[in-house]
Amino acid sequence: MSYSIEHVSIRCRDxxxxxxxxxxxxxxxxxxxxxxxxxxxxxxxRLGDSMVELMEMGPGSEPPEPMKHxxxxxxxxxxxxxxxxxxxxxxxxxxFLGEPFEPTPGIRLVFLREPNGAVIELAQRDPQVFQDALxxxxxxx
Numbered sequence: 001m002s003y004s005i006e007h008v009s010i011r012c013r014d015x016x017x018x019x020x021x022x023x024x025x026x027x028x029x030x031x032x033x034x035x036x037x038x039x040x041x042x043x044x045x046r047l048g049d050s051m052v053e054l055m056e057m058g059p060g061s062e063p064p065e066p067m068k069h070x071x072x073x074x075x076x077x078x079x080x081x082x083x084x085x086x087x088x089x090x091x092x093x094x095x096f097l098g099e100p101f102e103p104t105p106g107i108r109l110v111f112l113r114e115p116n117g118a119v120i121e122l123a124q125r126d127p128q129v130f131q132d133a134l135x136x137x138x139x140x141x
Contacts, residue, residue, distance in 0.1 A: 005050070006051060007044065007050065007051035007052060007053050008050070008051075008052055008053070008075050009052075009054075009055060010052065010053070010054055010055070010114070010116055010118045011056075011057055011116065012054050012055060012116050013056075013060075013115070013116055014056070014115070015041050015043060015054055015055075015056035017115060018054045018114070018115060019045065019054060021114055021115055022047065022052060022054070022114075023045075025089060025092055025094060025114075026047055026077065028045040028052060029045060029046045030043055030044075030045055031044050031045065031046045031051070032044040039057070039058050040055070040056065040057050040058070041055075042054070042055050042056075047077070048077075048078070052075075062117070063116070063117030063118075066097065066113055066117055066118075066119045067097060067111070073119065074111065074118075074119035074120060074121045075118060075119070075120050075121070076120075076121045076123050077120055077121065077122055077123065078123055078124070078125070079122060079123070079124050080124065081124070082100070082108040082122070082123075082124035085122060085124075086100055086110060086122065089112065089122070094112045095112055095113045095114075096110060096111070096112045097111040097112060097113055097119065098110070098111060103141045104129065104133075104139070104141035105129070106126030106128070106129030107123070107124070107125045107129060107130070107141075108123070108124045109121055109122065109123050110122050
């Protein structure tokens with residue numbers, strides 16, 4: 001049996017604003033809209049080879065402090081050109097949670113928050129650096 005992650009789901013305050021955010025920030029494409037009933041709307045977006053499901057389900061509670069809670073911590077989005085992607089997101093007004101950093105040479109990361117509070121990690125990993133780390137099994141970075 002084979003498993004893979006098909007999609008990540010985010011519960012939204014404002015579905016259309018969330019769709020606009022993912023389109024504007026990450027060139028996501030709307031591929032399906034669902035309306036199970038009058039109070040619920042769901043939209044699937046294609047983001048690279050994956051999907052993001054945005055759900056407007058009525059009133060909800062505010063998210064905890066984004067980097068200090070248990071459960072799903074963040075969604076990782078891979079880019080080929082970190083600096084260009086970072087500058088592009090800056091120009092689009094991304095809500096970064098800190099500055100870009102390198103846990104080890106060849107791996108660049110930065111975290112940002114989307115309008116509903118979900119944390120997104122922008123990542124560029126040198127394939128050889130990551131393969132070397134996988135071969136070791138445990139690294140100290």
